[in-house]
Amino acid sequence: MVTGSSGLIGSEAVRYFDQQGAEVVGIDNNMRQKFFGLGGDTRWNLHYLKEFTKNFTHKDIDIRNQQDVFDVFSNHQFDLIVHCAAQPSHDKAREIPLLDFEVNALGTMHLLEATRQFCPEAVFVHMSTNKVYGDAPNEYPLIELSTRYDFA
Template identity: 30%
Template sequence: METIKILVTGGAGFIGGNFVQYMVNKYPHYHIYNLDALTYAGDLLKHRDIEKKENYHFIQANIIDRKRIFSIFEEFKFDYVVHFAAESHVDRSIQDPEIFVRTNVLGTQVLLDAVKQYGVTKFIHVSTDEVYGELDLDPHTFFTEESPLQPNSPYSASKAASDLLVRSYYETYQIPINITRCSNNYGPFHYPEKLIPLTILRVLNNRKVPIYGDGKNIRDWLHVMDHCQALDMILHQGKIGEVYNIGGHNERTNIEVVKTIIKRLGKSENLIEFVPDRLGHDKRYAINPSKLEKLGWKPFYTFETGIAQTIQWYVDNKWWWERFDL
């Protein structure tokens, strides 16, 4: 059997890390190469259960290091690339946009140039629904793959720019690509600067939970394992050149999410602390994933089952998160 080599960039992060574990365990005959710069949100402890498996390999490198990336492509001759590596925290992008442009735009270009030179069967660019901007509060409106890109933060602008770069390399150089745009992910190994893990860990430690503005901003929540299964399907069945939206059909306001977590952990809503709203805070995101569902994908988790599983994971895995400054 021919060995399939898959490069996963950002495989020490949250979504990329879950995808690495999913692929290593599901496809023992594939070789999964986890490339990560190990910035503040990168973490290899999460891979302690797979790090000794013969089909898992770790490479420490930064995607903006052109010489290093090209040498890695030259050495390993990857069949597929699944590109997660990105700066992703909106608050940090407001404070320092430059690192987002450097990693998300220039880093993506380096990878595309390597793919162009060395060739792969498919390059999957993992993006975000935030590139579409914000929706109004009409529950009948959704982002589709044809929605215009109207990013409202430096983070989402950098992701939109990288999306357009990927598209241009497909149109100009015929590089085989897919672009995926997902709604907000949650689940195990989520770095605790994001809403759901921060809330769970603050509540477990009886500390105040900050909520921006009035807490009525709406997000469509997708369990990270549903995202991994969607990417698996797109990798193997997605039509070259196409964009696929990945959403969970789970719209909730931020305050609903926080109150759900507090209730499940049996704590008081007095832990909630409203703080001044974030600059450029989008009101609502919601995805229509029907294009992907026609390939046969549908989410396994409802928000209720997914948040229960996630909360229990954090309760059971203090070894992973107790080292973070919360």
């Protein structure tokens, strides 16, 4: 399953897994258009996916709706969930903080709970952005370690 499947990263995940022969269920409700107007509309990408993929099924649901999320999970057995759906704009987060929280936190919680209940062995991958580090993430000093396990 790929959430945000019509967006930039989500659609690339759909294409990749489709090319590997996997059956892909995509969830996207084109909320980018609600956030950003016509320039954020992702329907063109959804049309592309429907036309040029072999094993893709689209579900037009809102991840804030727990019952809809649970319905999708109860009708499929997922091995992998790639969660790309989000409200990505920090400016919008200031303008619409409750909606931002509902999409990014509550929606993610619904997906995690559905994974726990319906496919606990599945791998859950949560995509994010460098924006979580602020507007100038490349200006922070980094300490390079020999392995990622040095953080443990």
